[in-house]
Amino acid sequence: MKSVLVVLALCIAACGGSKSKDSGSTGKVSAIEAMGITPPDSPWDEMSVADKEFYMIGKINPIMKELFTAHDAEEYGDFDCVDCHGEEMREINFKMPAPSMYIVPPEGTPGHRGMLSTFPDEVKFMQEVVTPSMGKLLGIEDYTCAGCHPSEAPKKKSTVPNKKSSKTRG
Secondary structure, three states: OHHHHHHHHHHHHHHOOOOOHHHOOOOOOOHHHHHOOOOOOOOHHHOOHHHHHHHHHHHHHHHHHHHHHHHOHHHHOOOOOHHHHOOOOOOOOOOOOOOOOOOOOOOOOHHHHHHHHHOHHHHHHHHHHHHHHHHHHHOOOOOOHHHOOOOOOOOOOOOOOOOOOOOOOO
16 A cells, blocks of 8 residues: 555656646646657658648647747637648648648749748748748658748639530541
């Protein structure tokens, strides 16, 4: 009985016991602290659709939510899959880059310079935090903005049906 009490006391001490309301701690563990910004066990391209989904939901989403809310809690307080995959995520089978995401103009173009001057904090956050973190989480070296953002407007599909030749063979 004495050994059971010792084990119980050690378990309580290891867990830190209950948090007091005065400690200021919510008792929540950071996703980054708990899982780390590390690549998947298997290369991304070799993972099954189900494994990718579980990895996205279980690791990438909580970590990216933490990064985005740390940057701007008001804007990204309800961060979820749509923030990266777009409203049409199911229709496009979660394909990236998502066509509805902000178009990142090619570097060195007037559009890119305009983006830098209009959204300097967001661009800095994306370049210094989001892009390298996402690359590490996916295990992809040289991950760029184009992993999530289109670099040009999506091509419109032709609405004119292909016409068959009206010539008859003779």
